Amino acid sequence: MKAFDTFDANLRRNLLILFAAGLLFWSSLASLLPTLPLYIESLGASKQQIGVVMGSFAIGMLIFRPQLGMLADHRGRKIVLLIGMAVAAITPLGYLVVKSLLALMVIRAFHGISIAAFGTAYIALVGDLSPEHRRGEVIGYMSLVNPIGVALGPALGGYLQAVAGYTPLFIASAVLGSLGLICILPIVNPAVVEKPVNTTDDGFWQLLISPRVRVPAIVLLLIGLSLGTVHTFIALYIKSTGIHLNAGLFFTAAAISSFSIRLFAGRASDKYGRGLFVTFSLVAYTLALVFIWQANNAFIFLVGAVIEGAASGTAIPMISAMMTDRALPHERGRIFGVSLMGFDVGLTIAGPVVGFVAEQIGYRSTFGFATGLTVLGILIFVTQSSQNLPKSLRFAFGRGEDVYALKRE
Template sequence: MVLLISGFCFWASLGSQLPTLPLYIGDLGATEQQLGVVMGAFALGLLGSRAWLGRIADQRSRKVVLQIGLVVAAIAPLLYLGVKTLPILFAVRAFHGVSLAAFTTAYTALVVDLSPREQRGELIGYMSLINPIGVMLGPTVGGLLQAWAGYLPLFLLASGLAIVGLLAASTIDEGLAQGEVQPQVSKKQKFWGLLQAPRLKIPATVMLLIGLTFGTLSTFVPLLIRETAVDLNAGLFYSVAAIASFVIRVLTGKASDRLGRGRFISMSLCCYGLAMILLWLAHTELTFLLAGIFQGCGSGTLIPMIAALMADRSEPHERARVLSLCISGFDVGIALAGPCLGTVATLVGIRPMFGLACGFAGVALLLFATSNSKDFSHSIAFALGNGRDIYALDSVVPNVAQ
């Protein structure tokens, strides 16, 4: 329960700034390209801190890394208040990215540590519900608070939520699920060297492409809504996406323990592609909200399923580093999306970028369907839910494979 409370506060803090921070940066005089660069700095902080945070979580303590994430999440909103120049804002945004790297690495590793193997997908799905709940309430409250009272109360709220989460995290006990043993950690194992392993290459590449897609979404949806001149608060888009993400997590986590992870990952990539097509074509409130639903279904399925997949493919002593490395692909995608697609927006406008983002999701689906296993036939079978994951290290396998 305290882990859930801590997670809710973290995601609500981060979510409250989703629809408002791009507007804040724009109000400081940033162009669309500069906006993309500053927003992309968040992922630079993520990427730059993943390796050492994963190592600390594996070799020392998941709890310490969780607390690092919440401390940074509490400090960063206060720093935004004092920033008036874009170079300093870039640095603060990168610092803020450390919070997400630390919290997601430690939180997911803790959930997996405490989950029985045969219920891993189910419990990851349930414990990840704090993400859509926090991101559902955070943007709505943040958007309304900013419109009503300005940026000062917004950033104070974001900082206060993280502090409450930090207090909850201080009471968390660490441990492993019954039947799991923590072996001796090999300090010679290189973080980036793990990426050469076949079990990680394709999931990390898929996360890179979806990171590019999500980076487009998080940076430019508020601006697209403003440009389209529809009567829709950007916070409502994120709230609808969060509701869809909540519902889909309840349904898919337990099912993946019985039916395998592959079919759900494939479905999530299709949902991302549909969301980007709808945003590319959106001119009404209904279309934006429908896109939010598909995006929520995509993210609500993909992130927990990838986490469960990587947990299946890793030992406890390397778990945090494996999870961190796979999610680093997502970080790189977000980092590239801001500056690269910001340049595209400057040249051709905001709307065409969502067509490009649809292409990223399509390539991710193609790669996963054809290359996630040792050969084409095994890859297709796993992606369609008709075969086992040959890289899974656990003795427990889905019923479909037995």
């Protein structure tokens, strides 16, 4: 991590505290990944109802992401980090006190605000602090909080649920969020960057349909649909096959792979361009879903998990770095908020829509359906990511620059 050696002591301290907060945040959320669908099923829910409840998580992200992005730009990143972590600390306790599906949907939607706030502010703050010429490297390293948290969280959650039940599981998730809240308090909030004189802020729809945001948002929509399918139904799919595999191990294998690839992908993208690595991630998502779709033993499931982890470990950091390249500091929160809306919509739709598909054709064929979505993502990105087809192909395969990147002195 050579980039950190060049930073002064205060900046390194800020980044380390931020890293610790991110680790606790993702551990809290991920502890419920393999267990919450099973908890909802234990209350008598059908496949589609499980999908609706799990998908409600993204409703909170979808509604609040743009507003929280604006708040991060206008009031600073720290206040938005605190909002996200507070929601992560409070919400797990809500699962303990509600039993109806409607109430669970409301609690799950509220839980989604945590990522809308913390995820947006975290990426924006890391982008603020990263030197332009090493941005991919720093974002890659700081994004390690996700795979580490997603490795530790499901292992902890699965263990607590198996040996002690759901109540200790939800309490542990809340405690992790509370510790993260304490970590955020000493973070030094950078000065708010004012927009340049004689410039106007684009509205939500103007940003969304702008060339620099439109294609990344569509790609993130398709990634969100595919990832939502995995996160919502993998535990139930494995159970339905009769294969003896703890779903927590699937997430742990994916997280280890995601961790490993982030150690070098960010630095490499500074040299070879973001487009090549976004293309790689979409191809890897497709391969992962093919393995999961065709899995007939635990080993094949774990191979799919490893490839899926590599895809996730590349896609989100690289698209984040790409959007940081394309945004001025005073609009970075809004740009992330708008571009990540595609991901939120994908996760929102995945639960109920894919749940309906699962009811009709079963879990296995559902993952075949998800494979088609990532193939579509590949086609869109390699042909539409720049001003025309030749430039798009060159950018997508690392042979040309990002024409939408903003060069600053």
